[in-house]
Amino acid sequence: MKAPLPASFTSPLHLARNLACEFASNAAERDAQGGTPQAERDALRHSGLLGLSIPTRFGGLGASWRETFDVVREFAKVDSSIAHVFGFHHLMLATVRLFSRPDQWQPWFEQTARQNWFWGNALNPLDTRTVLKTFDGWREFSGRKSFCSGASDSEMLIASAVDESAGGKLIIAAIPSGRTGITLHDDWENMGQRQTDSGSVTFERVRVEESELLLDPGPLSTPFASLRPLIAQLHFTNLFLGISEGAFEEARHYTLKESRPWFTSKAQDISEDPYILRHYGEFWASLEAVRVLVERACVLLDAAWNKGPELGSEERAQLALAITSAKVNASRTGLDLTSRLFEVTGARATHAALRLDRFWRNLRTQTLHDPLDYKLHELGDWALNGARPTPTFYS
Structure with missing residues (x-):
């Protein structure tokens, strides 16, 4: 049963901030440890926030995308791995909503809200090693998937395979994570996003029911x-912004509490050093610009989402351009800030126990999800030639 919300609950963001304070207490240690953040995932289950984006009529909290991403950002400030899998959970819910019939997605929404299901990802359209085979109406997925974020400790998986009998057509399904034939591998050992459970998944003759196939209207249709x-x-963009905001706050705290002026500085206190002030001014101006772009993109996404099937291709294209612009700036600002934060904290801030490098490592890892150069190509083609971006699984 769904756990009751705490008496002190005033809003999802208020609840997220309380949880973020708990997550922050051991985030650096867990970053070193890697693996599944079981206690933190369970805390999310008990919080009711796994139903955040689910409409109230299906038992959820009925949050908009803007409100959902506000929570993602709040988590990302202290623990970007938790923010990643939390945002992916809501992305998987959006996937079944967008790709399947109401008689499919509505029961999944209701059960997710009632039973606090966590949804994981095994959808990778570029990874074609998993195939769909059909035997007298009996369908099976067989093969291997890489980078399956949030798959471990999930109740449901969004998985993809190619139908070789249909010329390699991409097939997507929603299946229970514990179904026979599914093996979740604990082989994620990357420099960043170390607790996203992003290891590989093997499918060995995994049964897929007709009711689990997301065919109507299907992907990108x-x-x-x-x-x-x-x-x-836009999830990634909010993740990047949250990481950057968290890095800024950690750097600011360290600068004010621990840093000292350089011995040739005329400043009596670090807070008066002109070079330190210049760095923080640049950090702040860049973050403010990204915040405005992200806010605009979130507003446009909510407007598009609320139009439902009536959404037009031109509106979709303008939304894509707004999100791409925000992501480019969030990526560049974040990588710059998380690298340069040591210039305002000093040599002692490189102590391993502080793990301030985790902000850059996490951001650098996730910004490689899809190349920024191709995002800039899309924007350039629009800016110069007026060419609208073509919908793909990455744009």
Whole structure:
């Protein structure tokens, strides 16, 4: 049963901030440890926030995308791995909403809200090693998937395979994570996002029911169904902004509490050093610009989402451009800030116990999800030639 919300609950963001304070207490240690953040995932289950984006009529909290991403950002400030899998959970819910019939996605929404299900990802359209085979109406997935974020400790998986009998057509399904034949491998050992449970998954003759296939309307079939990759891209953008905001706050705290002026500085206190002030001024101006771009993109996404199947291709294209612009700036600002924060904290801030490098490592790892150069190519083609971006699973 769904756990009751605490008496002190005033809003999802208020609840997220309380949880973020708990997550922050051991985030650096868990970053070193890697593996599954079981206690933190369970805390999310008990909080009711796994139903955040689910409409109230299905038992959820009925949050908009803007409100959902506000929570992602709040978590990302202290623990970007938790923010990643939390945002992916809501992306998977959006996937079934956009790609399947109401008689499919509505029961999944209700059960997720009632039973606090966690949804994981095993959808990778570029990884074609998993195939769909059909035997007298009996369907099976067989093969291997890489980078399956949030798959471990999940109740449901969004998985993809190619139908070789249909010329390599991409097939997507929603299946229980514990189904026979599914093996979740604990082989994620990367420099960043170390607790996203992003290891590989093996499918060995995994049964897939007709009711689990997301065929109607299917992936990228309409402007509305094509919102899925844009939600993913805006999730990453909010993740990047949250990491940057968290790095800024950690650096600011360290600078004010621990740093000292350089011996040739005329400043009596670090807070008066002109070079330190210049760095923080640049950090702040860049963050403010990204915040404005992200806010605009979130507003446009909510407007597009609320139009449903009536969404047009031109509106979808303008949303894609807004999200891409925000992501480019969030990526560049974040990588710059998380690298340069040591210039305002000093040599002692490189102590391993502080793990201030985790902000850069996490951001650098996740910004490689899809190349920024191709995002800039899309923007350039629009800016110079007026060419609208073509919907794909990455744009």
